[in-house]
Amino acid sequence: MKELAYAQAGTVADALAAMRRHPGAMYLAGGTTVVDLLREGVFTPEVVVDIGRLPLREVQVGRDVTTIGALVPNSDLAWNPAIKAMFPALSQALLSGASGQIRNMATTGGNLLQRTRCPYYRELTAACNRRSPGTGCAALDGFNRSHAILGGSDHCIATHPSDFAVALTALDARVQVLGAEGEREIPITAFYLQPGDTPARETVLEPGELILGVRLPHSESARHSHYVKVRDRQSFEFALASAAVAAEVSEGVWRNVRVALGGVATVPWRARTAEQTLEGRRPSAALFTAAAEGELAGARPRRHNAFKVPLLRQTLNAALSGLADLA
Numbered sequence: 001m002k003e004l005a006y007a008q009a010g011t012v013a014d015a016l017a018a019m020r021r022h023p024g025a026m027y028l029a030g031g032t033t034v035v036d037l038l039r040e041g042v043f044t045p046e047v048v049v050d051i052g053r054l055p056l057r058e059v060q061v062g063r064d065v066t067t068i069g070a071l072v073p074n075s076d077l078a079w080n081p082a083i084k085a086m087f088p089a090l091s092q093a094l095l096s097g098a099s100g101q102i103r104n105m106a107t108t109g110g111n112l113l114q115r116t117r118c119p120y121y122r123e124l125t126a127a128c129n130r131r132s133p134g135t136g137c138a139a140l141d142g143f144n145r146s147h148a149i150l151g152g153s154d155h156c157i158a159t160h161p162s163d164f165a166v167a168l169t170a171l172d173a174r175v176q177v178l179g180a181e182g183e184r185e186i187p188i189t190a191f192y193l194q195p196g197d198t199p200a201r202e203t204v205l206e207p208g209e210l211i212l213g214v215r216l217p218h219s220e221s222a223r224h225s226h227y228v229k230v231r232d233r234q235s236f237e238f239a240l241a242s243a244a245v246a247a248e249v250s251e252g253v254w255r256n257v258r259v260a261l262g263g264v265a266t267v268p269w270r271a272r273t274a275e276q277t278l279e280g281r282r283p284s285a286a287l288f289t290a291a292a293e294g295e296l297a298g299a300r301p302r303r304h305n306a307f308k309v310p311l312l313r314q315t316l317n318a319a320l321s322g323l324a325d326l327a
């Protein structure tokens with residue numbers, strides 16, 4: 001592991017100033033992603049800026065919006081009674097991710113910035129455009145069982161690993177960030193970038209920008225939300241396919257339908273085609289199948305991951321059936 005300098009920020013202003021003084025420095029919070037990638041030599045900054053003591057650990061429930069501080073641990077958030085009542089899919093997604101020990105350390109902001117679990121990304125001798133731009137993509141002709149069928153390019157087909165971000169995507173979350181140009185709020189659907197021909201740029205964050213938190217609008221859809229995850233083993237594994245779904249139910253008809261998919265796409269995938277199919281309709285098995293088929297029309301399976309097409313159909317069906325049962 002390369003030597004690096006460590007700086008601790010006591011305030012948000014300190015953190016931003018440290019990033020200005022040390023271009024290329026990285027923020028460190030719970031460390032559940034960053035420390036691994038530093039050890040493995042994937043990240044090679046000169047300086048890490050520890051933001052673990054910043055006052056960003058509160059969940060504030062307002063009249064119309066709930067704000068979650070960037071340093072709220074995943075476990076605290078998952079078991080927060082207000083989150084469980086108002087955003088059940090969010091709690092379910094968090095509890096389906098990682099282990100209890102990791103959830104105790106992992107933070108809200110860090111979860112959003114998790115890096116892909118593509119094995120070639122962490123293998124320094126492998127071609128990987130995301131880690132080393134311009135070197136190629138070993139996964140295209142390599143072992144690509146875990147890779148994306150939606151949103152990929154000829155430069156990268158890595159999936160985004162976060163369960164939390166999938167639920168946030170279905171719940172219309174906004175990410176609050178602060179940087180040299182001031183504060184801004186980014187809809188989560190605009191926060192992540194599909195790989196295109198620049199897979200190393202994963203989000204719209206500018207260098208040095210700090211995530212302050214996540215804001216979630218209150219809605220009947222959000223209260224009536226559900227998350228389903230399918231993985232190779234129940235104890236601790238990333239999604240092969242997942243679905244976060246939400247809808248208001250009025251006289252048996254679904255309105256304000258929200259669908260997001262995980263484990264199958266290069267970014268947390270807002271499934272607009274499926275939403276349009278479901279909107280204003282009465283739930284039924286045939287409707288769920290039609291929603292999945294419409295979303296899957298653009299799928300591009302690779303050599304080892306064609307199984308994700310029927311798996312996603314079944315996962316979405318299970319999530320929508322679960323939602324219907326809640327009503």
Ligand code: SF4
Pocket residue numbers: 116118119120121127128129130131136137138139140155156157158199
């Ligand atoms: Fe790298 Fe993406 Fe290819 Fe994986 S899929 S090897 S992360 S470029």
